[in-house]
Amino acid sequence: MMTFKRIISLMRKEFRQLFRNFALIGIIIYAVTLDPYTAGELTLDLREYSIAVADMDKSVASAEFAARLREPFFNIKRRIHSTAPMEDMLIDGDVAMVMVIPEGFERNLTAREQAPVQMVFDGTNANSATIALSYIAGIAAEYSESVMLERWRLSPDSLDNFPYVRDQTRVLFNPNLNDSWFMVVSEFLTALTMIAILLPAALTVYEKQFGTMEQLMVTPLRVYEIMLAKILTTAVVIILASYLGIYSVIIGAKGIPMRGSILYFTLVTAVFLFASSGLGLLIATVTKNLSETILVTFIVLVPIMFLSGTWTPPEAMPDWMRALIYFSPLTYYLDISYGIFFRGVGLAETWIPLSLLLGLGVLIFTLGALRFRKKFA
Numbered sequence: 001m002m003t004f005k006r007i008i009s010l011m012r013k014e015f016r017q018l019f020r021n022f023a024l025i026g027i028i029i030y031a032v033t034l035d036p037y038t039a040g041e042l043t044l045d046l047r048e049y050s051i052a053v054a055d056m057d058k059s060v061a062s063a064e065f066a067a068r069l070r071e072p073f074f075n076i077k078r079r080i081h082s083t084a085p086m087e088d089m090l091i092d093g094d095v096a097m098v099m100v101i102p103e104g105f106e107r108n109l110t111a112r113e114q115a116p117v118q119m120v121f122d123g124t125n126a127n128s129a130t131i132a133l134s135y136i137a138g139i140a141a142e143y144s145e146s147v148m149l150e151r152w153r154l155s156p157d158s159l160d161n162f163p164y165v166r167d168q169t170r171v172l173f174n175p176n177l178n179d180s181w182f183m184v185v186s187e188f189l190t191a192l193t194m195i196a197i198l199l200p201a202a203l204t205v206y207e208k209q210f211g212t213m214e215q216l217m218v219t220p221l222r223v224y225e226i227m228l229a230k231i232l233t234t235a236v237v238i239i240l241a242s243y244l245g246i247y248s249v250i251i252g253a254k255g256i257p258m259r260g261s262i263l264y265f266t267l268v269t270a271v272f273l274f275a276s277s278g279l280g281l282l283i284a285t286v287t288k289n290l291s292e293t294i295l296v297t298f299i300v301l302v303p304i305m306f307l308s309g310t311w312t313p314p315e316a317m318p319d320w321m322r323a324l325i326y327f328s329p330l331t332y333y334l335d336i337s338y339g340i341f342f343r344g345v346g347l348a349e350t351w352i353p354l355s356l357l358l359g360l361g362v363l364i365f366t367l368g369a370l371r372f373r374k375k376f377a
Contacts, residue, residue, distance in 0.1 A: 257341075
């Protein structure tokens, strides 16, 4: 009972200390509101991809095909009738791709022969080039089908006599393939990770910086009571901040549905905070002021994000790196949280990653607590 009262008293002190620090409060509010909102304004789709068209055929068919490369995906900056300036345009960065429509394009189509076109890309930005290539492949497929229907005077039913694959796509959970949904939620969860590591470290560093940690050590308070007070304060603040971000930005401003239970998300977040606070305690033992704490937090956060699959899918990683993702608590947190937001999963579907997150959290928290006790006991 006495321990509980001590922890409550210490938490009151931690709350007063935190809310006097306007810089930290500003970081927390920005991280859960403006940061994910701004991320939602970005897109992974292709927009205004600058291209040039070298129309060597100068026919109605070639002009019709080139006209399909329309905005907002492509921006035809130049039309040329020779391949001579093509390489210079790509080297100078005037365009990112040149489409060459060779002479005889319309004649081949009329004769029911293949009509090849050539795309020459600037591969500097490989991701954009790959997306552009997939778009053009789709445009070429649609144009080919329209040629068969219009120029060859075939009916849509007659296409069933041709041996080709017709895909039938059904998209679940995000039927409009709105990539801002993923961007917003991903940035929100990453921001929670940052403040979950930064906050307990900052609260501890303030005690060191102003000399109050030594005063606490000579009181009857136990080290674990001081540590628990900081961790519980952090958990309360971050969970409340997560509610602010979810209801004001994710659901409110962006209209992203939360199909799962907010209570289960709170439980998962609490387990994740258990792991992250251990990292925060470790950082607090090696830093002297808030500036150092913020710097070290970002240094720690980068590999955690990279190994979580936020930037690069695990399938694209080498084997040795893919094995390390299981040591990143953010990996499990993202996996479960995406399921809660988009697929409406619960404990029955995610108890395995939740158990792994809890186990990893126990390990990280134990290391942080031991280091904290050794440093300040």
